[in-house]
Each structure stands twice: as structure tokens, then as C-alpha cells.
Amino acid sequence: MKNRLDEIRKKHNMTQEELAEKLKVSRQTIGSLENGRYNPSIILAFKIAKLFKTSIEEIFIYGESEENE
Amino acid sequence: MKNRLDEIRKKHNMTQEELAEKLKVSRQTIGSLENGRYNPSIILAFKIAKLFKTSIEEIFIYGESEENE
DNA sequence: TTTGAATGGAAAGTTAACTTGACATACCAA
């Protein structure tokens, strides 16, 4: 699954650490999401979407060819 | 987090087992989601939304008072 | 009344989404 977290975070002029604080997760978690090392839990995805006042689908992109993930 | 999975599944005239097969998860996973024993992974949430041709937000409801979950 | 289909849910194991802590790199600014 791809995501636009890096892009959206920068658009809001935030560092990974600032975003992590607002979401109450670690900085490493944000970095790992941005670099695709793992996917967010659905709760974290909801928190991120809420913070940026958008939907999960606008940030996290579930591709056609990812049926088996 | 609440969800309308039971309602939507029945609206589509499917059993838990049929839904599980289509999603390639176990029947117990569907039952556990419907009864709130745990939340889906974001990948499973995307699969469910795609199957029912709707959005994650239409099925899974992230409440205002769940900031710490 | 019995049988089978649908569901609820517990137990134990695996995996991935997190954590904290550490160290490396890159890049400004003083």
C-alpha cells in the first residue's frame, strides 16, 4: 500500500517529530509509514485522516494489484 | 471503533462464511469484527470497502471519544 | 425430534504494527 503522508505532512509544514507528537506515536512510526516499511493500523489511519481533515482514501492508496496483502 | 459490517453483509445476503471466503480470511475473523472483539487491519478494511463498493468510513466508524485507542 | 446451517466465542500460536533506544547521515547556521 502506498501513501501520500510525506507530501501531506510537508504541505502542512510539519516535521516527522511534530506529526508524531500530535498523533501520539513515535517518530520512528511516522518515518516507517512514509518509507513504506509497514502499514498503519486502522486506528492510526483514522487519526491521521482526522488531523488533516480528509479521508483515509485520500492519504492511503490501496492498489488494484494488492489483493493478496 | 464501531462498524456496520453485520448490517451491510446481511443487506448483501451473505453469511459470515461466504464473506470470509471472498475476503480470504477466516470465518472467525468476520465474527470477531462484527462483534467488536478487534479492529481490522487497514488492508482488510480496504478489501471490505472494495467488495461492497463503498468507503472505509461508511463501514467503520471512528468515534470522537476514541482518541486514545 | 433430529439434523444441519449459521453464529458465538475460547485457546494457543504466528506475524506485523507498534515501542524505546541507539547510531549514522545530511544540512544549515553560527
Place this chain on the structure above:
DNA sequence: TTGGTATGTCAAGTTAACTTTCCATTCAAA
């Protein structure tokens, strides 16, 4: 050149989302 800010990434530990297996309950149909 030094120092601080931002990021990348690894290692080891915890937890929750899954799995399989099993048994119990409900209920409609034969």
C-alpha cells in the same frame, strides 16, 4: 569547524490482528 535540526534505519521487546481447532447455542426444515 562546530552544533543543532531533521531524517533514515536497525535491534529487541510488546501487543493486537490474524490463524486453526474446537465446542456450544440457535433455529428452521425434514
